Amino acid sequence: MATPCKTETEDNCEYGILLDDRDRQSYKTVKIGSQWWMAENLNFETENSWCGGGSGMREGDCSVYGRLYTWAAAVDSICLAEQGLICGYGVEPCDLVAKVCGICPKGWHLPSEVEFESLIEIVGGQSSAGEMLKSASGWNENFGENGNG
Structure with missing residues (x-):
């Protein structure tokens, strides 16, 4: 297991900025x-998206929580077609082993199972990944005292 780049006392992480050419929004990134x-939720508006963080029939604040996407909006993409794959709502089987660009900005893709497993391992395994990757602030208003993350 690798040493985490950020602890309670040190922050040795490498950070960057992603500029989405489609709408000129910028996002924090972390290695x-x-x-x-991406260290922030995507906020690119499409026909099949809505603001996260809302309750009941009310949408949330996209500038805070980003957007939520339908399955089809998240995975359907030109890059899948270029790889000879068809994937989306109601398409069986849907081979997501390939890089799925979907809603992602150019040069980015939805993480594969292998990439997620690598992330979980690097932050200490399944027993600590949730704690290590959750947000340290910003979630208390809607989710109570221990809502961060």
């Missing part, structure tokens, strides 16, 4: 192990 991850 965890050898992988780069």
Whole structure:
């Protein structure tokens, strides 16, 4: 297991900024192990998206929580077609072993199972991944005292 880049007393992580050419929004990124991850929720608006963080029939604040996407919006993409794959709602089988660009900005893709497993391992395994990867702030308002994450 690798040493985490951020602890309670030190922050040796490598950070960056992703600029989404589609709408000029910028997102914080962080390198965890050898992988780069978005450190913020995507907020690119499509026909099949809505603001996260809402309750009941009310949408949340996209600037805080990002957007939520339908399955089809998340995975259907030109890059899948270029790889000879068809994937989306109601398409069986849907081989997500290939890189799925979907809703992601150019040069980015939805993480594969192998990439998620690597992330979980690098932050200490399944027993600690949730704690290590959750947000340290910003979630108390809607989710109570221990809602961060």
